[in-house]
Amino acid sequence: MVSDTVRYYDDFLADRDWLAEGLSWAVVQPASAEATIDGVIKRLRARRVESGDNNPGEFADLAQIGPNVVVFQDNGCALSRPEVLRWLSDGMRVHTVDWTINGNGGVTYAVYGKVLAWMDMNDPDRRHGDDPSVFADDLEDVRAAQGTEYVTPAVMAFVERRTGVRLPAEWMSDEGADPEAGPWVTVRLGSFPADPRPPSSFGHYEPDLDARLRAASEPVRRAALALALRAVTKRFRFSDDDLVRRAVEAVERGLTLDEDARSRIVYLKAHTRRRIAVARNHRAGLRVARRVRRRRGAGRAERRQRSKATGHRPRRRGAELDQRDGRRRTVRSPHRCWGRDAAGAIGDHHMGEDKFPWRARCRGQYR
Known part of the structure; x- marks a missing residue:
């Protein structure tokens, strides 16, 4: 159920559809230092x-709300940068x-110069920081909004729940950004040097190994890359296995692929071998289903000719007449779904679990 706070921010955003393009809202609260507009x-x-x-x-626009300061950007993300938050959250x-x-x-939470938690608004279980568990007790609205149109209102409500500060709708009029017409104070943000970052995503997860490999000799780096490539080719199947084999051999020998091969690598598609096995078993099941349908088709043609000759239409096997509401309905036989179940059964035999969600829908239709 959607809370009143989420509904408030849903109306807030609906009246300002341009905010869908981007928004950054910060609530600065005092801890060991006083929160003032001039200080922020x-x-x-x-x-x-x-x-x-x-x-x-x-x-950005700033406003004082009691002991707190609100900072708002209608299309920016400077307030969520870690290097900015460290300075802003000092005290x-x-x-x-x-x-x-x-x-x-x-949503990001910083205090005393440390970013304690960051949470993905589309996946509240995806959190990181020095102490991501600080959000655990306030996620009710965010979890309830997942998969609905209330995701963005829910994260705004989440901030209000943790801070007690509401972003007032009356402050967001067209004149609100003018310091002479409203409480907002408009400022031009200064520049902050970016934090040191590793040169690749691998460096975020394995900084020590990344640094050691970059400092190693060329043969060592090439051997490590070849080892990683072989592990990937064992786990996945690719749309062009020959191109993948050529790429691995080129890395092992220290060669460079030609320009045509390099351009084709961009369009490679990878699939897990498990997924390919499922697809293969599914196709085998469909072949069985087609054979069953052909046999039944021959039987139907024979019964159809017999009914034309006798003028009597035989009742389908498994069919029933439904007398509900005083109307006659024909209920389709569950046997008509057997062919599809054959495909799923073969997949279950090989994979050990149901990989065909349409089977449940098919069965439910005839229960």
């Missing part, structure tokens, strides 16, 4: 935007929610 501006290395200032830059508690036009986004 200093931490963001920002400058107030004066009237007539048309210089480019990344902007403060900071909750940030953000998303992009692609539907990606999440």
Whole structure:
């Protein structure tokens, strides 16, 4: 069931459809330091935007709500950058929610210069940080919204639940960003140097191994890459096995593939061998089903000719007459589904589990 807070933010976003393209909202709360607009501006290395200032830059709007400060960007993500949050959360508690036009986004919580938790708004179980468990007791609305149109309102409600601060709809009028017409103070954000990052995604998961391999000699790096490629080719089947074999051999020998082969590698498709086995068993089952249907088709043709000659139409095997509501209905025989079940049965025999969800729908139709 959707809570009142989620409904509030759902109406909030429905009245401002441009926010679907991107949003970043932060609530800064005092901990060991006081939260003020001037203090937050200093931490963001920002400058107030004066009237007539048309210089480019990344902007944000700030407002004081009691002891807290709200920071809002209607199309930006600077407030969720770890290097920004570390400065912003020095002596403060900071909750940030953000998303992009692609539907990606999440909630971040930082305190005393540490990012304690980040949560994917599309998967609340996907969390990381120094202490991701801090979100565990407040996920009711977020979990209930999964797979519905309430995902973004739910994460905004999540921030309100943890902070007690609501983003007021009346502040978001067209004049709200003008410091002379409303409570907002518009600033141009300063620049923050990016945190050091590994050169590849592998470095995030295995930083020590990544660094050691990059510092190793060429033969060692080539042997490690060949080992990884062989492991991948054992686990997956590819749409062009010959091209994959050539690529592995080129890595092992220290050669370079020609330009045509390199361009074709981009379009390779990989499938797990288990998935291919399922598909193969499924096809075998369908062959059995087709043979069954052919045999039945011959029997039906013979019965049809017999009914034409005698003027009597035989009742189908397994058919029943339903007298509900005073109407006569013919209930289809469950035997008509046997052919499809044959395909599933063969797959079950080989795979040890039901891989064909349409079987349950088929059976339920004739129960």
